[in-house]
Amino acid sequence: MNGAEDGGWSAVAQEWSELWGALADPVTSAIIEQTGVVAGTRVLDVGCGSGEFLAKLESLGARVTGIDPAHEMVRLARAAAPTGEVVIGGFEHLPWSDASFDVVTAINALQFADDAHDALAQAARVCVPGGFIAIANWADGALNALNALESAVAEAAGEEVQPDGDYRRAGGLEALLSEAGLEVTASSLVETPWEVADESALIRGVLLGEDQDTIAEYAHTVLAAAEQFRTPDGGYRLVNAFRYAVARTAS
Ligand SMILES: C[S@@+](CC[C@H](N)C(=O)[O-])C[C@H]1O[C@@H](n2cnc3c(N)ncnc32)[C@H](O)[C@@H]1O
Numbered sequence: 001m002n003g004a005e006d007g008g009w010s011a012v013a014q015e016w017s018e019l020w021g022a023l024a025d026p027v028t029s030a031i032i033e034q035t036g037v038v039a040g041t042r043v044l045d046v047g048c049g050s051g052e053f054l055a056k057l058e059s060l061g062a063r064v065t066g067i068d069p070a071h072e073m074v075r076l077a078r079a080a081a082p083t084g085e086v087v088i089g090g091f092e093h094l095p096w097s098d099a100s101f102d103v104v105t106a107i108n109a110l111q112f113a114d115d116a117h118d119a120l121a122q123a124a125r126v127c128v129p130g131g132f133i134a135i136a137n138w139a140d141g142a143l144n145a146l147n148a149l150e151s152a153v154a155e156a157a158g159e160e161v162q163p164d165g166d167y168r169r170a171g172g173l174e175a176l177l178s179e180a181g182l183e184v185t186a187s188s189l190v191e192t193p194w195e196v197a198d199e200s201a202l203i204r205g206v207l208l209g210e211d212q213d214t215i216a217e218y219a220h221t222v223l224a225a226a227e228q229f230r231t232p233d234g235g236y237r238l239v240n241a242f243r244y245a246v247a248r249t250a251s
Contacts, residue, residue, distance in 0.1 A: 008070075008209060009049075009068075009069070009070035009072070009073055010070040010071055010072035010073065011072070011209065012208050012209045013049075013050055013070060013072035013073045013075075013076055014072070014076070015204060015205075015208055016049065016050060016073075016208065017049070017050035017052070017076055019196065019201060019204060019205040019208065020194070020205065020208070021049070021050050021052045022052060023108075023192055023194055023240075024052075024053065024107045024108060024136060024192060024242060025052070025056075025192075026190050026191060026192050026242075027107065027136045027190045027192060027242040027244050028052075028053045028056060028105075028107060028136075030188060030190055030244060031105060031107075031134045031136065031244055031246065032056075032057070032060070034132075034134070034185070034186040034246045035103045035105075035132040035134055035246055036132075037057060037060060037062050037103060038060065038061070038062070039060060039061025039062065040061060040062070040063060041057075041062045041063065041102050041103060042062070042063045042065070042100070042101045042102045042103070043057050043062050043063070043064055043065065043101060043102065043103045043104075043105065044065045044066070044067070044094070044096070044100070044101040044103070044104045044105070044123075044126060044127075045057070045064070045065070045066045045067075045104075045105045045106070045107065046066075046067055046068075046090075046091055046094070046104065046105070046106045046109060046110075046119075046123065047067075047068055047090070047091070047106050047107070047108070047109020047110070047112060048066030048067060048068050048073070048074075048077050048086065048109075049068060049070075049073050049076075049077065049107075049108075049109070050073055050076035050077055050080060051066060051073075051076055051077025051078070051079070051080030051081050051084075051086065052080060053105070053107055054066045054077055054080060054081035054084050054086070055080040055081045057081075058081045058082075058083055058084060063084075064081050064083070064084035064085075065084060065085045065086070065087075065096075065101065066081065066084060066085075066086040066087070067086070067087050067088070067089045067090065067094065067095075068086070068088070068089075068090070069088060069089060069090040070088075071088055074086050074087070074088050090112075090113070091106070091109075091110070091112075091113035091114070091118075091119035091122055091123075092113065092114055092118070092119070092122070093122070094122045094123070094125070094126050096126045097126075098125055098126065099126070099127070099128045099129065099131075100126045100128075101126055101127055101128065101131065102127070102128055102131045102132070103127070103131060103132045103133075103134065104123040104124075104126060104127045104131070104132070104133050104134075105133075105134045105135075105136075106119075106123070106134075106135050106136070107136045108136060108137060108138065108242075110135050110137065110167065111137060111165060111167060116167070116176060117176075117179070117180065120133065120135075120176065120177070120180040120182075121180065124180060124181075124182065124249050127249050128249070129249055129250060129251045130248060130249060130250075130251035131248070131249050132185070132246055132247070132248055132249075133177065133182060133246070133247050133248075133249065134244060134245070134246045134247075135167075135173050135176070135177070135244065135245055136190075136242050136243065136244035137167045137168060137173065137242060137243055137244075138168055138240070138241075138242055138243075139168055139189055139240075139241035139242055139243045140164050140168050140169055140170075140241075141161070141164050141168070143189070143240070143241040144238075144240040144241060145194075145229055145238035145239050145240055146194065146206070146238050146240050148225050148228075149206050149222055149225045149226055149238075150206070151225075152221050152222070152224070152225035153206070153207070153218050153221055153222060153225075156218060156221045157218070167243075168243065170189075170243070172243070173187060173243055173244070173245035174187050174245050176245075177245055177247040178247075180247075181250065182247035182248060182249060182250075183247055183248045183250075184245055184246070184247045185246050185247060185248050186245070186246040187243070187244060187245035187246065188243070188244060189241050189242075189243055190241065190242050190243075190244065191239060191240070191241055192240045192241060192242045193237055193238065193239050193240065194237070194238045194240055195231075195235060195236070195237045195238075196235055196236050197234075197235045198234055198235060199223060199234075201235075202222060202223070202226055202236050203215060203219045203222050203223070206222045206226075207219070207222065226238075
């Protein structure tokens with residue numbers, strides 16, 4: 001999927017919001033702290049999805065702006081953060097003039113940009129000199145309980161498990177930001193648990209975006225692999241991890 005397409009994400013936007021929208025909450029809290037967001041801070045969230053982070057920033061009094069190529073994500077984000085401006089678009093073209101924002105963020109979104117280096121150049125352009133760029137992504141598969149479920153499904157389907165990309169590994173985000181000429185000021189690994197209430201939510205979440213036949217075919221595989229993560233109340237709790245890095249633009 002790239003900035004010119006939105007079909008995949010629009011089709012799953014409602015379920016994404018319901019099942020995955022809160023996932024990055026621990027990492028967005030760390031980013032708020034590390035970038036010093038306060039009332040009045042101008043924040044742009046690129047790949048804002050259904051707008052949970054925008055809503056959180058808005059509750060702090062920040063002046064929020066979001067951009068996402070998926071029109072259904074944009075619709076949900078506008079409802080989540082009604083004081084904000086949310087537009088359809090992507091990393092490939094950020095339609096704001098230079099130095100428009102104090103902080104530019106991308107949570108679990110940079111990997112969808114056509115080119116990560118070009119994307120960061122766009123982010124740095126719209127950020128004020130001495131402002132902050134913050135990027136967060138899933139950490140290495142081995143650190144994510146979800147990996148056990150995805151691996152089980154891949155094995156059942158006779159597919160290869162995708163290797164970790166560079167930005168999932170320790171030091172990957174820091175290297176990317178440094179290569180863009182930015183000064184890394186903070187980075188960390190953050191636990192991001194994923195909790196669902198029941199089997200149905202687990203299956204819908206893990207197989208998000210799959211058609212009904214595929215969901216029926218692999219539901220048992222998901223349930224068997226998730227047995228170890230079952231909670232006494234019949235739900236599931238999978239402990240995963242995100243990495244984030246924060247950098248300053250040149251003053
Ligand atoms: C995994 S979701 C994450 C959404 C949100 N940031 C969150 O953490 O909940 C990825 C989002 O990136 C968006 N996206 C896809 N391609 C993009 C691009 N080229 N530029 C910006 N966002 C993009 C998708 O539409 C989707 O909303």
